[in-house]
Amino acid sequence: MTKHLLKSAVAAAALLAAAPLAAQELTIGLRAGPDSIDPHWSTLGSQAEALRHVFDTLVDVDDTLQLKPGLAVSWEPIDDTTWEFKLREGVTFHDGSPFTAEDVKFSIERIPEVTGPMSMTLYTKYVDSVEVVDDLTLRVNTKGIAPALPNDFTRLFVVPSETGMEQGNEEFNSGEAAIGTGPFTFVSWEPKGDLVLERYDDYWGETPAWERVVRKEIPDDAARVAALRSGEVDLINYVPASDYLAMQNDGDIETFVSDSVYILNVQPNVKDEEPQPITVNGEEVDGNPLQDKRVRQALDLAINRDVLVDVVLEGLGTPATQLMPEGFFGYSDDIGARPYDIEQAKALLAEAGYPDGFEVDFTCTNNRVPGDAVVCEALAQMWSRLGLTVNAQALNGTVFFPAAAREEYTMAMSAWGTLTGEAAYTYGAMIHSKDDELGFGNFNRTGYSNPEFDEVFQQGTQTLEAEERRALYEQASEIAMEDRALIPTVILQTVWAADADTLDFAPRVDQETRAYEIRPAE
Amino acid sequence: MLGYLIRRLAQAVVVVFAMSIIVFTGVYAIGNPIDVMIDPGATAEIREKLIAQYGLDQPLWRQYFTFLANVAQGDMGTSMVYNIPVVDLVFSRLPATLELVFVSVCIATFIGIPAGLYAGYRPDSVAAKLIMALSVLGFSVPTFWIGMLLIMTFAVNLGVLPSGGRGDVGSLLGIPTSLATLDGWSHVIMPALNLSLFKMGLMIRLTRAGMVEAMRTDYVKFARAQGLTDREIIFSHVLRNISIPIVTVFGLELGSTLAFAVVTESVFTWPGVGKLIIDSILQLDRPVMVTYLVLVVILFVLINLTVDLVYARLDPRVRLKGGS
């Protein structure tokens, strides 16, 4: 009813051709946009974020990255290597054709044919074959046991099976093939420029509040802030920390803060021979002190996370005691806060045989994520209270990452984001022992290897039942954190900004800015 | 003359080659660009695939020859970060930079030369001393610091000019440029002034030095004795004599103005090629680095060539021999 009223109102306005549609239009200034309108082209996060407005995924994620129904209303494993998805009824594409299981099958099969250099086959790697049972039932046969298949399908955008394999970037970018089931229809897009969208009135979900949405790509931080201040855009993402401070004292602008998936982790190298020597009075010590768990615990206890958050990051952070934010799949509620206890830290260090501390190099990224260099310095200060001499160095990514990949650092710190919202992503890459055959430990730069952890984690990756798997991942979290395989310090936060009291906006932990989840302020 | 031109162009080609080799070797020496750019969640398989995709698994010489072969077909490569052809990327950013450089060169010339002439003509006047003091500030105080002060003053405290970015783009004689709009001018004036100060300072000093020297020559004394007015002397004789060093420096500094645009663009977040190259260096986006540097080399060679030609025109004693 309201929809029709609105429609006729819009039509009337269009006839008059003069009345501004300001209240109906949302313009967003974003740091990054899509590379293409073909939803099967690239894994880039900003690509998925933009195309979500036009295309729906089979499985969706909520604002803390936990799975929720998308085009599929439910999914369950029917045996070890088969997942069955029940599809949503009554969904239509923007051209009016109905959505069926054939379209999903086609989309899965289209990906390897058309995907670009940032290959989306990442999300279909477990798929062996796809069976259409009926219009609204789909079965996917997997290669081996694949509990993470629904997670992978959160990036499975569905296009109509009529699209054809030969249509690619060109047809999508022109709009000819840009037909999805999403809340908005595609109007136009310029690479590195504006993506213009219009509301799709027959959308299956909640009707978006905006008749028209313009997503402007403004990569430069200061320019984006300036665009908001000049009224060119209504909302911006990734507000730099320094501007955030200025905005705090500015009544015209409202800020929205959310935890991100990124956590600054200290990475103590635990190999037999540390890459950069650790010394006491200029003499290299025998063995690697960081191999001693008590030393790593001492380092952990000497970190005052509240100071990092309140003073060093000036409020834009949350203390981190695990490798992912609370609520993620595999986050353990049994790991408590890490109290700052310098006395106990000193005692542990003395017990480990270093009552007078030691001298160690500590290398961090510089300006890779907000606050990395200042946290780096602050940690060096905190450890100097423990009696250590810490040579902190913050280096640019161009220097840091290649050297880190060559495992040249004894102690390093960089940010890691659990982009999928579940533990397997992070643990498989960073904590599991390096194992090329299984494909685990590619980002394990510390040499940490705990058979107990590996076993629990691998068992998890082979468990289809979600709650059982969750328990195993939580156990894995507890083992890794008890060992201080890595020492998490702070969860970084991201900031959005809009003109005060104009928008009703709930920021998401995955940092996506979804126009259809934003409404005008009451 | 033609032989000279050919030799200079051949030289330019050598320079371009040398430059690209330096960048290739340099980037190769730092490490694998993929390790800088890769999504932290990528599997080893994807990493390998990406490395192969960009040919980074090949030996250096082969990477370089692949690059040359592509260039021969007019393909400078694709930006690893933006995933669009580098040529498109650079040329989409170039107008903004040229616009900025153009305005700043105009400011430097139209203020710098008259000021320098005056300072040289009446070297002991208070105004001349003031001009000289300002010129010292202009070329010695780092660009980025003055830029910062400008932002603090005009954007933060007074709030009269925008603190950064490029304004609305209009059309002037069919060329899309932000100089066609008022908003565009409000954005360009501060960075252009910032960029021009160094050049202006240098221009003032050179003009003044030449003027002082020329006024002392016997030749000017004779001209004066013959009853020519100072105005006639300056415009018909002195200007011609002092033009040589000015043209040289003007030419050489035109290139460095382009280069220093890197700094000004960073301070004022001006979306030109300078900002692009800084970002590319910080992300090891090799195709963009190579293309930008090659472009700058070509521009420089052209500028130097023009300077040499003008030089020869102004001073018959200099023979064009193109370093052979």
Place this chain on the structure above:
Amino acid sequence: MSDTLTPEGNVTATASAAPAETRASRLRDFWSDYRRSPIAVLSLAVVVLLAALSFGAPLVAPQDPYDMAALDWLDAFLPPGTEGSGGYTHLLGTDNAGRDMLSAILYGLRTSFVIGLSAGALALMVGICVGLSAAYFGGRLESLLMRVVDLQLSMPAILLALVLVAMLGQGVGQIILALVVAQYAYFARTTHGAATVERGKDYIEAARSTPLPTRRVLFRHLLPNVLPPLIVVATVQVASAIALEATLSFLGVGLPLTEPSLGSLISNGFKYIHTDRTWLSIYPGIFLMITVVAINLVGDQVRHVLDPKNQR
């Protein structure tokens, strides 16, 4: 490195061959000419004072900004004139790590001086030798040398330095090396240009026809006559080595925040220019400006005094 310094050895050797008496009196003449400009004398005093303060930083500065144990995060962002936990007043405030800005500036100034002076001097020496040899010997050597110099000039110093620092990594030594490589070509080109004009002149031909050793002709006859234009460039370049380092650090490829130079201090402060913490960028900037301007003014007066046309 020492190989490239050999030509410089020649310069000193030739100079010291001159009778000590003449040298002393020449210096006296120079000084009496120099002090005619009170501004130049003041500038010299400022340069000397700043140099003394910065090289004496460990004695003068209230705090060692490199010593993490001496810093306290509770002192972060104290405005100028506040007393911190160390029991002394932070005259110029503190930064985000609780570092005393005055100390950081003095240590940073020292870094800037070390980098600027060594890079400027090395570039000058290399440049003079390349330029003079090319102009004097001519032929293939000239064409080779000037081609290399052209290659260098095909890239603005700032860009070359940017690329080099990005490749060499972040550190004082790396920056000096990058600056020398980036800047020597300017000296070489200027020397060569002026010397080309000079070499056609009679006095060089005359000197050449006498049995004087080549290097004597080069450095005693040619060099003094190409010096004035060289000093114009040197005036700019020596101070600009300091400015360039600051610029590189400002752009994020120079020295990191954990190793403060004036540039990295300003760069860090730049993040806060939209807030009221302007002391973080203003004070290091003022020091940088004073240093660079003073050096330039000193150079200016030196040029004025050395200019044969101004000698009375």
